[in-house]
Amino acid sequence: MTQIIKSRKERANFTIEQKLDYAKLMVNENYSNKKIIAISGAGPSAVTRWKKQYLAEISGQTPKSSKAK
Secondary structure, eight states, X not given: OOOOOOOOOOOOOOOHHHHHHHHHHHHHXXXXXXXXXXXXXXXXXXXXXXXXXXXXXXXXXXXXXXXXO
């Protein structure tokens, strides 16, 4: 009997600067989330979170209990 093992995609680690650069591309240069996902290799939820956090920060909000992810 052959067992099929799905390997997990290795998690990419991004610096704060990289995340900020990608968020700026989405907000300031109108890059789509899909384009950033393709460029960076990050997952859709991470890219959405970076953009949301960047928009909150430029509007003067600071995350209360969460660190920049």
